[in-house]
Amino acid sequence: MLEIQDLHVKFHSRDHEAVGGVSLRIDDGEILGLVGESGSGKSVTAMSIAGLLPRKQCALRGAILLDGQDLLLADRSILRRMQGNRIGVVFQEPMSSMNPLLRVGVQVGEALRIHQPELRPEARRALVLQAMADVELPNPEECYRKYPHELSGGQQQRAMIAAAIVSRPSLLLLDEPTTALDVTIQAQILELLKKLNAEMGMSMLFISHNLNVVRKLCARVAVMQKGLLVETGSTDDVFHRPQHPYTQRLIASIPTRHGREVS
Amino acid sequence: MNYVIRRILLLLLTMLIVSFLTFLAFELVRGDPAQAKLGTEATPEQLEALRHEMGLDRPFLLRYGQWLSGFFTGDLGVSYYNPTPMWELIAPKLGVTLILAGMSFLLITLISIPLGLLSYRLAGSSLDWLRTAFNQLCMAVPPFFIGILFSWFFGITLKLFVPEGFPLSIRADPAEAMTQLFFAAVCLSIPRIAMTVRMMRSTVIGEMQKAYVRTAISRGNDRRGVLLRHVLKNSLTGTVTFLAQTLAELIGGSIVVEQVFGIPGLGRFLVAEIRALDYPVVQTIVVILAFWVVLAGTVADLINQRIDPRLRLGGAK
Amino acid sequence: MKKKNWNGFLIAGCALTGLLIALMLLGKFWTPWPPTAMDPKAMYQPPSFTHLFGTDKFGRDIFSRVLQGGGTTLTIALATVAIGAAIGTLVGAVTGYFGGIVDDALMRLNDALTAFPSILLALLIISLVGPGKYNVVLALGIVFIPSFARVMRTQFASLRDVNYITSARLMGAGRLRIMLVHMLPNTMRTLLPALTIGFNNAVLAEASMSFLGIGVTPPDASLGNMLRDAQSALGRAPWYAILTGAMIALLVFGVGLIGEGLQQRDREVD
Numbered sequence: 029m030l031e032i033q034d035l036h037v038k039f040h041s042r043d044h045e046a047v048g049g050v051s052l053r054i055d056d057g058e059i060l061g062l063v064g065e066s067g068s069g070k071s072v073t074a075m076s077i078a079g080l081l082p083r084k085q086c087a088l089r090g091a092i093l094l095d096g097q098d099l100l101l102a103d104r105s106i107l108r109r110m111q112g113n114r115i116g117v118v119f120q121e122p123m124s125s126m127n128p129l130l131r132v133g134v135q136v137g138e139a140l141r142i143h144q145p146e147l148r149p150e151a152r153r154a155l156v157l158q159a160m161a162d163v164e165l166p167n168p169e170e171c172y173r174k175y176p177h178e179l180s181g182g183q184q185q186r187a188m189i190a191a192a193i194v195s196r197p198s199l200l201l202l203d204e205p206t207t208a209l210d211v212t213i214q215a216q217i218l219e220l221l222k223k224l225n226a227e228m229g230m231s232m233l234f235i236s237h238n239l240n241v242v243r244k245l246c247a248r249v250a251v252m253q254k255g256l257l258v259e260t261g262s263t264d265d266v267f268h269r270p271q272h273p274y275t276q277r278l279i280a281s282i283p284t285r286h287g288r289e290v291s
Numbered sequence: 292m293n294y295v296i297r298r299i300l301l302l303l304l305t306m307l308i309v310s311f312l313t314f315l316a317f318e319l320v321r322g323d324p325a326q327a328k329l330g331t332e333a334t335p336e337q338l339e340a341l342r343h344e345m346g347l348d349r350p351f352l353l354r355y356g357q358w359l360s361g362f363f364t365g366d367l368g369v370s371y372y373n374p375t376p377m378w379e380l381i382a383p384k385l386g387v388t389l390i391l392a393g394m395s396f397l398l399i400t401l402i403s404i405p406l407g408l409l410s411y412r413l414a415g416s417s418l419d420w421l422r423t424a425f426n427q428l429c430m431a432v433p434p435f436f437i438g439i440l441f442s443w444f445f446g447i448t449l450k451l452f453v454p455e456g457f458p459l460s461i462r463a464d465p466a467e468a469m470t471q472l473f474f475a476a477v478c479l480s481i482p483r484i485a486m487t488v489r490m491m492r493s494t495v496i497g498e499m500q501k502a503y504v505r506t507a508i509s510r511g512n513d514r515r516g517v518l519l520r521h522v523l524k525n526s527l528t529g530t531v532t533f534l535a536q537t538l539a540e541l542i543g544g545s546i547v548v549e550q551v552f553g554i555p556g557l558g559r560f561l562v563a564e565i566r567a568l569d570y571p572v573v574q575t576i577v578v579i580l581a582f583w584v585v586l587a588g589t590v591a592d593l594i595n596q597r598i599d600p601r602l603r604l605g606g607a608k
Numbered sequence: 609m610k611k612k613n614w615n616g617f618l619i620a621g622c623a624l625t626g627l628l629i630a631l632m633l634l635g636k637f638w639t640p641w642p643p644t645a646m647d648p649k650a651m652y653q654p655p656s657f658t659h660l661f662g663t664d665k666f667g668r669d670i671f672s673r674v675l676q677g678g679g680t681t682l683t684i685a686l687a688t689v690a691i692g693a694a695i696g697t698l699v700g701a702v703t704g705y706f707g708g709i710v711d712d713a714l715m716r717l718n719d720a721l722t723a724f725p726s727i728l729l730a731l732l733i734i735s736l737v738g739p740g741k742y743n744v745v746l747a748l749g750i751v752f753i754p755s756f757a758r759v760m761r762t763q764f765a766s767l768r769d770v771n772y773i774t775s776a777r778l779m780g781a782g783r784l785r786i787m788l789v790h791m792l793p794n795t796m797r798t799l800l801p802a803l804t805i806g807f808n809n810a811v812l813a814e815a816s817m818s819f820l821g822i823g824v825t826p827p828d829a830s831l832g833n834m835l836r837d838a839q840s841a842l843g844r845a846p847w848y849a850i851l852t853g854a855m856i857a858l859l860v861f862g863v864g865l866i867g868e869g870l871q872q873r874d875r876e877v878d
Contacts, residue, residue, distance in 0.1 A: 078509055084415075105513075112510030124502040129524050129599055139510045175600040191510070305720075320736045420616060427868055431861035433812050435819055436853035439839050443846045454842065536723070543725025547816045551839065562820050565735040573735060577728075584723050 029231055030054040030077070030199055035090040037072050037081065046072045048255040049090070054199070059225055059232040061246030061263065063239060063278070069255040070235050074201045076100075077233070078117045079107040094199065112139035116192030120204040122184035126176040133172030136160060136191040143195055159194040160187070162227075163220060182213035186220070193224065200224075200232045206241060218245050239282050243267060251275050294596060294603055302589045309581045310362075313574055314355050321570040323347075328371060362578070370564075370572045377575060381557070383460065385579065387472075388556035390461075391549070392541045394476035395483070399537060403484045404530070407491025408518065414496060429485035434544050437478040438551035445474060455553035475552045479544045483537055490533050494526045501525075528595045528602075535591030539584040618869030624862035628855070632682050635675025643672045643829065652845045661851045665841055670848055674855055677829035681856070684745055684830070685810035691749030692806055696756025697799070701787050703757070704764030715761065721754040726809065727816055734822050741824045748813050752806055759802050763795040797874050804867030808860045815856050831856050 030053070037047040047069040054060045064070045075081050077092055079099060092099040094114065099107060116139070119125040126135055137156040140147055147155075153172075160168035163186040176184055185205060192200055202221070206214040222245060225232060236242050242249055242263070249266050251259040251274065258272040270276045325341040326333070333341075342348050346357070361367040367377040413422055446454035452471050458464035498504065499522060507521045546558030553559075557576060564572045596602045640660070647667030655662045661670035703711040721729070726748075733747035764787070767773055776790050817823030818832025826833060831852055838849035 080505055080509055108511045108513055110511075111508065112512075115509075117506075117509040119502065119506060121502060125506045127503040127507070127521050127525070128601060130521075138507075138512075142511045142516070177601050188506075191506075309720075316736075423617070423868060424620075424865070427864040428857075428861050431808070431864050432857045433815055433853070433860075435816060436835065436849075436856060439835065439842065439849045439853060442839075443842050443849065447843055447846075539723060540725050543727040546727060546731070547819060550820055562731070562822065565731060566822060568735070577732065580728060581724070584725075588723060 029056050029095055030233075031091075031093040032073070032077070033091040033093070035073065035076065035088070035092065037069070037076055037086055037088055039086045041085070045255055046086075047076070050252070050255075050257045052250055052257065052260070054231050054233060056198075057225070057229040057231055058248065059221075059234055059246045061242035061249040062233060062235045062252065063237065063242055063249060064252035065237055067254075068252040070252045071203055073252070074117075074203050074233060074235055077199075078115055078201055079111055080117070109143070112192075112197070113143040113195050114197050115199045115201060116195070116197040117201045118185070118188050118192050118203065118205045121208050122181060122188045123176065125188060126184060128176055130175075131172065132174050132176060132179065132187050133157075133160075135176075136172075136187060136194055139191065139195045156190075156194060159190040162193065162224065163187070163190040165190065181209055182216065185209060185213075185217060189217075189220070189224075193228070193230065196228065196230075198231060200230050202232060202234045204236055205234075207236070207238070214241065221245060239267075239278060251278065295593060298589055298592055298596075302585060305585050306582055309585065310359055310578050311355065313578050313581065314358060317570050317574045318351065321568075324371065324570065327568075367575050368571050371569050372567065377572060380572070381560070381575065381579070384555055384557045384560045387461065387554060388542070388545055388549070388558060391472050391475055391479070391545050391554065391556060392538065394472060395479040395541050395545075396534075396538060398476055398480040399483050399487060400534060402480070403487035403491065406484070407488045407530075408495065408523070410488050410492045411495040411499075411518075414492070426485050426489055430482050430489075432482065433547075434478045434482060435547040435551045437481055438475065438548050441474050441478060442551065457553045457555060459555075471552050471554060475545075475548045475554060478551070479541060479548050483540065483544075487530070487533060487537065491526065491530060494529050495522055498522045498525050524598065528599050531591050531594050531598070535587040538587040542580055542583060613873070615869050615872055617865045617872060621862050621865030621867075621869055624858065625866060628678070628859050628862060629682065631675055632678040635672070635679050639669070639672035639675050641669035641672045643676045644668065644827075652841065654845075655847055655851070662845060662847050664837065664845065664848055670851065673829055673834060674831070674852055677831050677834050677852075678855055678859070680741065680824060680828060680830040681811060681814055681832065682859075684741060684748070684814045684824070685807055687745045688748040688752060688810040688814070689803060689806045691745070692752025692810075693756050693799070693803060695749075696753045697760045697792075697795075699753065699757040700760025700762075701764045701791070704761035705768055705783070705787060705791075707765070707768075711761070715758070718754040718758050722758065726751045727813055730813060730817060731822065734817065739822045739825050741828055741830070744814060744817060744823045748810055751813075752810065756802060756806065759798055760795060763798050764791055767791045767794055801867045801870050804863050804870065807863050808867075811856065811860055811863075 032050060032052040035047055035050045036045055038045045050069070050073055052060070052062075052073075062070045062073065072081070076088060077094075077099065081088070088100050090100065094110065099110065102110075126132075133153070133156055136159060137152050140152050140155060144152075157168045157172065160171055165171050165183060165186050171179065171183070171187065176187075179187060185208075189205070205221075206217050209217065218241065221232065221234070224230060234242065234246055246263055248261065249263045250257055251266065251272065253274045259266060259270065259275045266275060267279060270279055323338075323342075325338050325345060325347060329337055329341060339348075346354060358368065365376075365378045367381075369375070369377055370380065373380060410422060413419055442454040445451045452467060452474065456467070457471050458468050461468040495518075503525075504517060504521060507517050512520065542558065545556060546562060548554075549556040549559040550562065557579070561573065561576045561580075564576070592602075645668065647663070650659070650663050650667040651665055653659050653663040653667070659669050659671065661674060664670055664673070699714065703714050729751045730744075730747040733750060734743060737743045737746065773786060773790055776786055781790070814823055814830065815832035815835065818825075818830045819836045821833070821836060824830035824833055834852045835849060835856075838845070838852050842849055
């Protein structure tokens, strides 16, 4: 459903390309993990899919095909029709990613208000409450009226996920969604994502620097280093038979209970 | 609503402190009013009699209490020089100044908020330096100089009004009075509009860098939606605080602009009374202006608490 | 990115301010005409090559008087900012560095004072000490202390726990040395633009007060009391007011550009 062909991203303010020719494919209903250390270009890749890179400040080359349509060539207005509608995004810091002055319910329902303006307020509200229930927010009615700062970190991230899935997009981009959360909450969110993927058949691109997290969630994984894709494959293959030295180092550095994990 | 009550109590407490300090300060510096009135040749008996008549022989706190209650009863005492009850002297001038400040405030708010947003849209364009320079120029021209230019151009040259010919009261010639007040309000507003636009611009630019803006774009908001639905509201609290400060600064500015146009307002009256060393009047006007400043701050806080739920935390629980 | 030390605003501002200050300094030693020389035969002359800015009601050369009056305004503004910045920085450094109850109390007082229009506070002080150029400096100097104190307090408070300050402290540097040698230079990025704003506020406040007749009083000339004089002759000699006022505006504009340039330079370094 999503196909990235030879994507190059270069910021005018930098000398090197942030992404130097990445090709990736995500199938229908698949969760693809994208791993790499910070600065490896994984977030930039995701942001270019979501159309969130400032077009004036960078040059993009290649193609990003969503169901055959090239997002890089698309007009801004066409892109806007995709954003929040066909593509949902969840960011790393839920607190700062939410508008502090708008009620949670309003923010969760914003994509609906933009993309389905014909929807009556009651119908929209019902869909919002449904999405909040889907992400297992306790007391959706109460959360609807609350402000972001009145929610806990885990609840905020659930609300962000609800906002991203409220219009049932076919692709969900998750940019380090669990990094800012503590470990127990992290596990809950991973379970939730698995459930949403199973129930709704939504494709997901899950970005993380944490290999363990990716391993729990993704069937396939891609590894990036310095703007380049160094390895792609099924999670099992990559973890047990890493081909690229960088991947080998990454895996070797995962701390485990029984010393170092070796294949 | 608890925080509203708290804020108002705080306002009253502040006013109490401010009025006490003002009263104390004038008590310490003004010297002996009886002596001032009678001159150095008065006999001790005459002085004593006048002091008694003026109530100066009563204890300090009692006099403070009486003076303070005057703000509610309207009995503020009398000036050294004018036997008319002080409130009757002050009230019409306060009215004129309120109209002037109100007009400028309206001009500033209505012009600078849209202009501030527009100015953000110009950021990064090749003519941006020109906008910055023009903005600096507007801030550099003192209001009273603009006033003099206006009197010369609109008054003397175009004869739209009579310079220094402000009617004795607004009722005597409302059209002339309002014309003059309007031009005075424009003078007061120009530098302040430039400052507000500059402040709004940098606030909006700052907000635009924040993460929630990226989220808003990721949901398919267009520029307008991002700006009006998300950024404007988040820029508003800072703007409200700034505008409250503006309301206070307008009083300072009106002191000078009233002088230029010969407008019989509170500021001009204050300057005249300061030069005449008429302490009872000065002291009262100062407290009225202080109340104005503190009230503006309080209203701004209350409005901001309506806008930003995070500010309600302290009071709501 | 390359660090640029100069930008357009900074160059234009320095050039304009430099020119004006040079003229005003020159006015201290030499003026085309003696500033107080009256000439009954040359009352209210429009600008010409003999009298660049024309003459006033006594036939005095306005250009010469503007140079001299500008010098007074400049001196007052500089002295005022020096007082405000020096005492404000001291207060800000001490309260910011040590914190505690004194800090809280002083900052409350500071907030209360900065809420008031500076001209109103200055008027009050003048009403207590009387007009005149030294009293204007005193009044405005006092009035400007709180705003400098507030800005500098924030700076010193934020530097207090920075690593290199902590390490300087561990190496046994005294408090005074830390504040002067290690912290003060790091506050310049904030202090310099604050100085330009303070200077402009001082020029505008002096001009306003002298215009009201409670600042610099005749026979001393300042741009403010010259404008007062000029306004009464607005019908006969508009150039008097326009050119005198323009001098104030240009001075403030020039320094404003410097401030803008300084801020923009720091933004580019980030």
